[in-house]
Amino acid sequence: MSDEVEPGFVRVRLDLSYDGRDFSGWAKQKQGQRTVQGEIESALRTVTRSQETYELTVAGRTDSGVHARGQVAHVDLPESVWAEHSDKLLRRLAGRLPHDVRVWKVAEAPAGFNARFAAVWRRYAYRVTDHPGGVDPLLRGHVLWHDWELDLDAMNAAAEGLVGEHDFAAYCKKREGATTIRTLQQLHWVRRDDGILEATVRADAFCHNMVRSLVGAMLFVGDGHRPVEWPAKVLAAGVRDSAVHVVRPHGLTLEEVGYPADELLAARSKEARNKRTLPGAGCC
Structure with missing residues (x-):
């Protein structure tokens, strides 16, 4: 094409x-x-x-x-x-x-x-608050309320096991004929000055429900319902886990899309159309 x-x-x-x-x-x-x-x-x-x-x-x-x-x-x-x-x-x-x-x-x-x-990455943010009083009414359409206190350090430790090129089938809604192999370039949480927890999620591309599923898994770690190692174990299993909750969409925002230099655009478009496999995996 x-x-x-x-x-x-x-x-x-x-x-x-x-x-x-x-x-x-x-x-x-x-x-x-x-x-x-x-x-x-x-x-x-x-x-x-x-x-x-x-x-x-x-x-x-x-x-x-x-x-x-x-x-x-x-x-x-x-x-x-x-x-x-x-x-x-x-x-x-x-x-x-x-x-x-x-x-x-x-x-x-x-x-x-x-x-x-031609895009080389997409960067999303997911915003959630664990304030016991709930969400600021002026932010209710853009911030999820999680009614358990969240451990930021535990969530970031869990995120480390998900970064890199993997088959994210465990965190994606499978689509016929589409690969679930993605390169997750960044996954990191910060607590802002207003107390809202904000995840930065950047990848070359995302499959259906991937960000919201990843966030759901890390929230379970942050509130103590699952150990830090659990999200990486789910990833390695390679199949959808009913325990992974797809969080609500309103906390998610596409923040930025990155493109290469103009002279590399055509080459990037051609590369992106090639169906990916992991090293050692069978073709197609």
């Missing part, structure tokens, strides 16, 4: 954010639920006065209820449409989009750019 743009079209990069509470995830749904992709594509069609819907490709397809601060997408627009609307597109989108989704930047993408396949 090539990342070359069709003749007569321009690839446009969009940087955006959204509050996921009232969305049924990023991707368009056949049932007609409200989605981020659907809202942006509809707005693009309206502000460019186009009969056709130009489909977006996104860096990370977030689930229902998950937020994004640093999401990236691309869309291929006819050259004539881009030439006519490029200088006014951002302001017009701001006037057309609902208040829970914003596009912050619209620019012609460099050669070889693909919002999904």
